[in-house]
Amino acid sequence: NAEASVGENVDYKIIGIDPGAGLMKATANVLDEYELDDWTLVEGSGAAMTAALKKAYNKEEPIIVTGWSPHWKFSKFDLKYLEDPKGTYGDAENIHSIARNGLAEDHPSAYKVLDQFNWPEEDMNAVMVQITDGEDPEKAARNWVDENSDKVAKWTEGAEEVDGDKITIGYVAWDTEIASTNVVAQVLTDLGYKVTLRQVEAGPMWAGVAEGSLDAHIAGWLPLTHADYYAEFEGKFEDLGANLEGTKIGLVVPAYMDIDSIEDLKE
Ligand code: PBE
Structure with a gap:
């Protein structure tokens, strides 16, 4: 409806993801700071969000989702991202690899790989797109590892092979993390590890790595998105630094929508 406001057109709903995501907390702050009191942030999951986006997009209907890049x-x-003139979503961030304390001593090869793992957005995107197109995540990761042995060799440099040592890596079912975690699992498997991937919230x-029930995760969006988790468990994990640089979070809409800024949601 062209006469109606954007709020009326989308029923004052922003399609969110899983409640534990930093993006949800950041979006709650955005609703607060921009005084979008009439708006509701709908909880769901990454998969439900992309399904809703796809459905609206195919009918050229208006929709506002919480989004992130790479994706x-x-x-x-x-x-397009809606502009965030107040800067509530923060600047570009990095994704960090996070190991449990003691991993370097217990599993030095895995630790080395996690420490050296680093890839650009295009590589992660290549894996994500395969999965979106229907490839099984494990197979998509396998394909990428097989086709990029030069890049993988840099991550495994100096890491000795092992004989069936067990490693458990936690991840959340965000498309970015499904891709990265499966790729690292393939690399560790090739080194001789028996890798378990555990999907959690x-x-x-973060708690699992702090308590040691998980050996690592490679899904720390920092400094802002996971700032609360980082602060809560600081000292109980080892931050291995960035594995991907230049991420972004925000409100995302189809380009055909006639709004450009979060401020436009007030009308
Ligand atoms: N995300 C994707 C996560 C981190 C990875 C942006 C949805 C979040 O915690 O918000």
Whole structure:
């Protein structure tokens, strides 16, 4: 409806993801700071969000989702971030690898790989797009590892092979983390590890590494998105630094929508 406000057109709903995501907390702050009191942030999951986006997009209907980059949705749909003049979502961030204390002593080869693992957005995107197109995540990761042995060799440099040592890596079912975690699992498997991937929520992922029930995760969005988790468990994990640089979070809409800024949601 062209006469109606954007709020009326989307029923004052922003399609969110899993409640533990830093993006949800950041979006709650955005609603607060921009005084969007009539708006509701709908909880769901990453998969439910992309399904809703796809459905609206195919009918050219208005929709506002919580989004992040890198993400395959930008290769499949013509989308834009709403400007954030107050800067509530923060600047570009990095994804960090986080190990449990003691991993370096217990599993030096795995530790070395996690420490050396680092890739650009294009590589992560290549894996994500394969998965979106229907490839099994494990197979998509396998394909990428097989086709990029030169890059993988840099991550495994100096890491000795092992004989079936067990490693458990936690991850949340965000498309970015499904891709990265499966790739690292393939690399560790090739080194001789028996790798278990454990899908959890964001809080339990950070807590699991802090308590030692998980050996690592490679899903620490920092400094802002996971700032609360980082502060809560600081000292109980080892931050191995960035594995991907230049991420972004925010409100994302189809390019055909006639709004450009979070401020436009007030009208
Ligand atoms: N994300 C993707 C996560 C981190 C990875 C932006 C949805 C979040 O905690 O918000």
